[in-house]
Amino acid sequence: MDLMTAIDQLMIEADLDALPVWEGLPLHFTSGYIDPDEAMAALRRREEEHLDKRGSLRATHMWFPSATGGRLDLPEHDLFQFTADLRCDFWRHVDQDGNRLACLCVGGLLTMTICTRCRWHHIDSDENIAVEAWHDHAFAGWRELPILPGNLRGGMGSREMTPQRRAWIDENYPAAFRVDGAPIRTARASKLASRHVPGYSPLGGYDLADNSEP
Template identity: 40%
Template sequence: MTEHTDGQLAFDFDAMAREDARARLDEWEGAPLGFTRDYFTPTQLNEAFEHWKFLNGSLGSWKRSHMWHREGWNGDGTEFGDHRGEIVGAELGPEDGHEGPGGMLTQMICEPCEWHVIAEDDNAAVEAWHDHAVPGWRELPVLPATIRVRDGGATLSKLAMKWITERYPQHMQVPGAPIITERSPHGTRHVHHYSPWGGYDISHTALERPALAESTSPALRRELRPFTPASPAGHTRPAGHDLTR
């Protein structure tokens, strides 16, 4: 019975602390407890999201809060020189029972530079970060699909490694540097930590769209629209990334 009593007390304490925090919401000085396009560090965004979950519960919190959050697969980000790129995601989908398709946004943050980019998909954010942090990456040779890149796992095959080390410039064979590989139409995601130096394995399809800063494509203009929780009809970016819910 003692155990039961302790558990009850602990629960009551949590509930009281939550009520207290709700009553003092105006004293919150961290990142906004909702969607924002302003720059914050990954730690600030994480603290705000944790606080939101403390106040509102964590069930369905990505969808309910629209807040930036880390996704488990991304780990600790990618370092290159003085840069460190980290990815967070936000779900802008409408609440349950409301009309409209969902929407996902990806943000890549380079905290040492206080730089960030917000894009409609992970690949676009990753490409923009490389434009920011890894000048010249778009000129790297593309490893052809005729060469088997991996035998399983992240380790490159000997043949692929030989091909890359013989052709990539020395200054691009350093920690955090990317490689570019030719992909099949169904495997075009850029994969972090999959270059021999812990950087991204970038799909060759990245080179088919221009650098973000120079782009005047409809995709970029769309990205710069103000945020609306319920996306307008015809906006078909599917909700996804349900890996770590």
């Protein structure tokens, strides 16, 4: 180890020694309920404790905000979506001599949907299923909603609430599904376009794809 490297290491160790005792969320993967603010605080703490690995979320396996997730704030429920990256970086599992070490990485991406109002959460390897679980929690009965006709939706067209869409929703959706943040159900032109898309309901909620076979 050269002199500059040794000095850098001493500075890192001094920074670590100066940190207060951590009493927040685990600084690794956990399957329990997480509060979004506490999760962000844990990520910041992990960065402080691992200054040489700043931003390496895969190495931590911790929960972080999903890049593709929705965010809803309703009177009785809310929605946060987090991701945990459990994929393996093989090059991390070596000792100082380059010998491979045992790997316990699960391997994959997980999605957690969260309702802080109820301290509720659901984890799944399929993002769609995690989103559906949240809708079961916050919008029970959504699976029975009629599908918005294709001539009104236009594939993945605009999310604008047109007079025609408003009239159809008012006639076909119960009052509980005519509120801000409510979802719509649509049939996609392609079975490959099967992802539930946040913010694409004219009401501000999810466009939930109907993926059932005809």
